[in-house]
Amino acid sequence: MKEIEIFSPGTIANISCGFDVLGCCLDSVGDHMSLRKTKEKGIRISRITGVDLPLDPEKNVAGAAIKALLNALNQPVGFGFEVEMTKNIKPGSGIGSSAASAAGAVFGVNELLGRPFSAEELIPFAAEGERLACGSPIADNVGPALLGGFTLVQANTPLHVLKLPVIAGLYATIIHPQIEIKTADSRAILPTEVPLKDAIQQWANVGTLVHALHENDTELFALSLHDHIVEPHRSKLIPKFDSIKEAALKNGALGCGISGSGPSIYAFSKDLYTAEKVEVEFSNIYSETTIPFHTYVSGINEKGIKIIRTEE
Amino acid sequence: MKEIEIFSPGTIANISCGFDVLGCCLDSVGDHMSLRKTKEKGIRISRITGVDLPLDPEKNVAGAAIKALLNALNQPVGFGFEVEMTKNIKPGSGIGSSAASAAGAVFGVNELLGRPFSAEELIPFAAEGERLACGSPIADNVGPALLGGFTLVQANTPLHVLKLPVIAGLYATIIHPQIEIKTADSRAILPTEVPLKDAIQQWANVGTLVHALHENDTELFALSLHDHIVEPHRSKLIPKFDSIKEAALKNGALGCGISGSGPSIYAFSKDLYTAEKVEVEFSNIYSETTIPFHTYVSGINEKGIKIIRTEE
Numbered sequence: 075m076k077e078i079e080i081f082s083p084g085t086i087a088n089i090s091c092g093f094d095v096l097g098c099c100l101d102s103v104g105d106h107m108s109l110r111k112t113k114e115k116g117i118r119i120s121r122i123t124g125v126d127l128p129l130d131p132e133k134n135v136a137g138a139a140i141k142a143l144l145n146a147l148n149q150p151v152g153f154g155f156e157v158e159m160t161k162n163i164k165p166g167s168g169i170g171s172s173a174a175s176a177a178g179a180v181f182g183v184n185e186l187l188g189r190p191f192s193a194e195e196l197i198p199f200a201a202e203g204e205r206l207a208c209g210s211p212i213a214d215n216v217g218p219a220l221l222g223g224f225t226l227v228q229a230n231t232p233l234h235v236l237k238l239p240v241i242a243g244l245y246a247t248i249i250h251p252q253i254e255i256k257t258a259d260s261r262a263i264l265p266t267e268v269p270l271k272d273a274i275q276q277w278a279n280v281g282t283l284v285h286a287l288h289e290n291d292t293e294l295f296a297l298s299l300h301d302h303i304v305e306p307h308r309s310k311l312i313p314k315f316d317s318i319k320e321a322a323l324k325n326g327a328l329g330c331g332i333s334g335s336g337p338s339i340y341a342f343s344k345d346l347y348t349a350e351k352v353e354v355e356f357s358n359i360y361s362e363t364t365i366p367f368h369t370y371v372s373g374i375n376e377k378g379i380k381i382i383r384t385e386e
Numbered sequence: 387m388k389e390i391e392i393f394s395p396g397t398i399a400n401i402s403c404g405f406d407v408l409g410c411c412l413d414s415v416g417d418h419m420s421l422r423k424t425k426e427k428g429i430r431i432s433r434i435t436g437v438d439l440p441l442d443p444e445k446n447v448a449g450a451a452i453k454a455l456l457n458a459l460n461q462p463v464g465f466g467f468e469v470e471m472t473k474n475i476k477p478g479s480g481i482g483s484s485a486a487s488a489a490g491a492v493f494g495v496n497e498l499l500g501r502p503f504s505a506e507e508l509i510p511f512a513a514e515g516e517r518l519a520c521g522s523p524i525a526d527n528v529g530p531a532l533l534g535g536f537t538l539v540q541a542n543t544p545l546h547v548l549k550l551p552v553i554a555g556l557y558a559t560i561i562h563p564q565i566e567i568k569t570a571d572s573r574a575i576l577p578t579e580v581p582l583k584d585a586i587q588q589w590a591n592v593g594t595l596v597h598a599l600h601e602n603d604t605e606l607f608a609l610s611l612h613d614h615i616v617e618p619h620r621s622k623l624i625p626k627f628d629s630i631k632e633a634a635l636k637n638g639a640l641g642c643g644i645s646g647s648g649p650s651i652y653a654f655s656k657d658l659y660t661a662e663k664v665e666v667e668f669s670n671i672y673s674e675t676t677i678p679f680h681t682y683v684s685g686i687n688e689k690g691i692k693i694i695r696t697e698e
Contacts, residue, residue, distance in 0.1 A: 095590040228594045267579040277589035278407040282540045284596040
């Protein structure tokens with residue numbers, strides 16, 4: 075294979091009760107990437123459309139992720155890689171922008187190399203991209219981007235991500251208010267200690283959510299979609315969060331919470347009709363503010379990154 | 387039905403990562419109970435063998451649980467109930483002694499009444515027995531006693547217990563050191579606040595454990611059997627805990643932890659051979675102390691309470 079064009083999906087991390095561990099993959103929100111072999115060795119990012127990000131592979135998560143993959147190969151590669159990206163997911167949106175770049179980059183390079191690694195094995199390389207973006211090799215966005223569906227980070231050392239089943243017919247509605255929340259602020263607002271009784275309710279809900287996915291039980295899934303630990307703090311950083319959540323639940327959503335570390339807010343619905351009704355409500359609420367915003371409705375992507383075109 | 391004789395099983399609550407929420411039901415450890423209709427109305431506990439517990443139904447968990455069930459019936463009952471118990475599970479052992487009495491009592495009465503309630507519906511009545519024993523209507527022992535297998539307490543208000551799948555061929559080894567740990571002490575030793583990073587690892591493990599049960603994945607189950615929150619505190623109250631745990635893992639057990647609030651310690655093994663080897667090691671370690679102890683090896687009971695005999 076000489077060239078590959080892919081769709082690299084957006085992802086929701088920190089799903090309600092599953093702070094730092096639960097994520098899921100979106101179907102209709104994501105970046106386009108082209109990767110091709112070059113005679114000249116090394117990594118070259120030749121074009122990024124849609125956002126202002128560094129082309130220097132040392133400073134770009136795609137470059138860092140590819141470098142981690144190449145370092146893990148047993149033998150040197152006799153050619154180089156050129157990467158082009160059309161970024162539809164804005165950095166800092168909370169729906170896995172850096173993860174899409176990192177996961178897409180290692181997926182594409184792996185295909186060009188004849189697939190020496192499995193999807194699971196690509197996760198630590200993509201997580202090295204995340205390390206460049208946020209300081210830690212986190213996997214709650216790159217996991218679902220590479221595996222698809224819902225994923226659970228069982229452990230970070232060594233990195234171990236589990237693929238969970240998906241409830242059929244589930245849709246996500248997302249609103250991205252275009253405000254900047256500094257990563258430092260969204261971290262600083264979290265307590266280092268949490269009440270034991272809240273933590274117990276949280277892990278009861280994580281267990282319930284995993285069971286609900288296996289049982290394809292929408293009602294049980296809805297019961298589990300509560301965050302007693304992080305949302306009470308971080309929601310203060312997102313204007314209109316309470317109104318958005320109230321509107322989601324009032325209009326039939328199964329649950330609503332902060333996507334990643336925000337500012338995006340997601341709601342899950344049991345069908346497209348409800349998800350679109352929720353989207354209208356989200357738009358109405360933010361139209362009353364001066365904050366620019368985007369909304370999305372997406373099914374859950376069970377496959378992860380998708381190949382659009384290859385050239386042999 | 388005039389009379390019913392049942393086996394009411396012991397249970398392991400607080401399974402490793404699942405403090406307050408995860409429990410499982412034992413197969414070869416439990417009480418025998420007989421319940422029969424009497425002309426005289428009311429509840430009478432006529433005999434308790436094996437342990438010294440009050441016969442007064444107002445002061446016995448079996449009486450409290452039956453009373454809760456009768457209060458929930460729409461119509462008065464034209465007869466009374468006599469209860470006899472052979473308690474093989476010692477109170478204060480940490481393997482669900484009060485739960486076996488409470489669950490067995492409501493199960494038996496429900497059968498004598500022609501089964502007006504489902505097993506799930508019996509849980510809140512049995513939990514009222516637990517309220518008499520420990521001050522709270524907890525369900526992490528009565529849940530598995532009534533439903534069998536592994537259970538997850540999704541919520542306490544309203545009480546909602548989920549039945550989870552069982553990994554085939556799993557065995558539990560239990561050692562009950564006959565020391566008294568006062569409930570007040572085992573509660574007082576717990577912090578009211580816990581580090582967020584430990585809580586995150588705990589809920590990652592609860593999610594992993596539930597996934598492992600669904601996937602029938604013994605290795606994954608073993609990975610999840612860690613308790614970063616409660617065990618470091620409560621294990622201090624149990625002599626030789628560290629040696630016991632080390633011996634369990636060294637001899638092939640999948641995991642080892644405190645059963646309920648102790649002093650019993652359980653280990654899970656993937657087969658009977660390993661579980662019995664672990665039992666020998668447990669016995670060896672406690673034989674070097676002056677503390678009397680019992681050991682048990684048991685399969686996981688998928689059914690819960692079992693009917694031994696009925697008289698129509």
